[in-house]
Amino acid sequence: MIGLRRGLVKGARIAALGVYVPERVLTNDELSRTLDTSDEWIASRTGIRERRIARADQASSDLAVEAARRALAAGGLAAHDIDLVIVATITPDMFFPATASIVADKIGATRAGAFDLEAGCTGFIYGLAAATAFVSAGIYHNILVIGAEVLSRSLDWEDRRTCVLFGDGAGAVVVTASDNGGIFSFDLGNDGSGAEHLSLPAGGSRLPATHETVDRHEHFMHMLGSEVYKFATRVIVESCEKVLADAEVTVADVDLFVPHQANIRIIEAAAKRLGFKSDQVFHNLDHYGNTSCASIPLCLAEAVAGGRLKKGDTLLMAGFGAGLTWGSCLTEWDL
Ligand SMILES: CC(C)(COP(=O)(O)OP(=O)(O)OC[C@H]1O[C@@H](n2cnc3c(N)ncnc32)[C@H](O)[C@@H]1OP(=O)(O)O)[C@@H](O)C(=O)NCCC(=O)NCCS
Known part of the structure; x- marks a missing residue:
């Protein structure tokens, strides 16, 4: 790591990481038995070959609890050390109470406040930013930021344009006050004029549940893939350039770039432009x-396990998703 202007965001670091994925693997070949698709189409257009699917008795909070327990154990922390639980999710257990409230109770974080954060697939970056702000302001010391999804329940399994793209899983980090400040800079963005490109239209106050909304499959994810694709490749590049410039860091200084995992073509196009x-x-x-x-946390865990991300490395993370939202974060990896 070289040339970083330290302390853009003062006094916060990622101090622990834990992840959980359900055991059930659903391959492209298996999907192609019930859907007009193929492993060749999915893999060549997206890079995806298989995904995990939660058990029928597992909701997002159950996956989040597993990831949170693993993060606490990895960081040598007890549940009562946690001041705040933030769950970033687009598939909460239910509208209310917050999934974070359920998670805090299940892990025994009885001292902690809890809330959910909805910023589409960018939720983990937004959660990191919120936690960093709380910690840097001296309001809280240890914050659990969890990204948890059971997307398999929000997908129309008859719609090949969406259902082949997504999977279930959870990842948790603890953001902790630190003397040095491992997190350098953030960029968060939003363009609500693109809201209709990626949404789950029914079930809210705009379109409450009726027999008709169910018949029209409006309780499932709807997406205009080509619009999201164009948006994603543009905002990742702009957002990453901004956080790098803010911290006076160049692309060559970055040891690992971890973008949101939506499509390998989006990742490769953005990485090339950067x-x-x-x-x-x-x-x-x-x-x-x-x-x-x-x-993103699932990538971090795998990168650490594979020796691709080491203590002292400069890490750039970038996300995008429904909203439309985007965000990126530059940090020194400190685990
Ligand atoms: C969804 C995505 C993979 C589609 O790829 P694409 O190359 O743009 O494909 P198109 O949408 O142009 O569809 C091309 C054809 O493939 C078909 N097709 C779509 N999904 C298919 C599938 N799973 N299997 C086989 N064919 C499929 C379409 O019906 C279309 O056929 P048609 O021309 O006869 O109508 C791509 O647009 C994408 O990744 N977008 C971003 C989505 C995203 O990241 N969402 C999450 C954001 S957090």
Whole structure:
């Protein structure tokens, strides 16, 4: 790591990481038995070969609890050390109470406040930013930021344009006060004029549940893939350039770039425009698909396990998703 202007965001670091994925693997070949698709189409257009699917008795909070327990154990922390639980998700257990409230109760974080954060697939980056702000302001010391999704329940399994892209999983980090400040800079963005390109239209106050909304499959994810594709490749590049410039860091200084895992073509196009070499870029969507808010922490865990991300490395993370939202974060990896 070289040339970083330290302390853009003062006093916060990622102090622990834990992840959980369901055991059930759903391959492209298996999908093609019930859907007019093929492994060849899915793999060549998206890079995805398989994804995990939660058990029928598992909701997002159950996946989040597993990831949170693993993060606490990895960080040598007890549940009562946690001041705040933030769950970033687009597939909460229910509208209310917050999934974070359920998670805090299940892990025994009885001292902690809890809330959900909805920023599409960018939720994990938004959660990191919120936690960093709380910690840097001296309001809280230890914050659990969890990205957890059971997207398999929000997909129309008859719609080949969406259901092949997503999977279930969870990842958790603890953001902790630190003397040095491992997190350098953030960029968060939003363009609500693109809201209709990626949404789950019914069930809210705009379109409450009726027999008709169910018949029209409006309780499932709807997406205009080509619009999201164009948006994603543009905003990743702009957002990453901004956080790098803010911290006076160049692409060459970045040891690992972890983008949201939606489509390998989006990742490769953005990485190329930014000027990254392929060995600087991490992806694992071939075996998890797009797990929305869980995708970045799932990558971090795998990168650490594989020796691709080490203490002292400069890490750039970038996300995008429904909203339309985007965000990126530059940090020194400190685990
Ligand atoms: C969804 C996505 C993979 C589609 O790829 P694409 O190359 O743009 O494909 P198109 O949408 O142009 O569809 C091309 C054809 O493939 C078909 N097709 C779509 N999904 C298919 C599937 N799973 N299997 C086989 N054919 C499929 C379409 O019906 C279309 O056929 P038609 O021309 O006869 O109508 C791509 O647009 C994408 O990744 N977008 C971003 C999505 C995303 O990241 N969402 C999450 C954001 S967090």
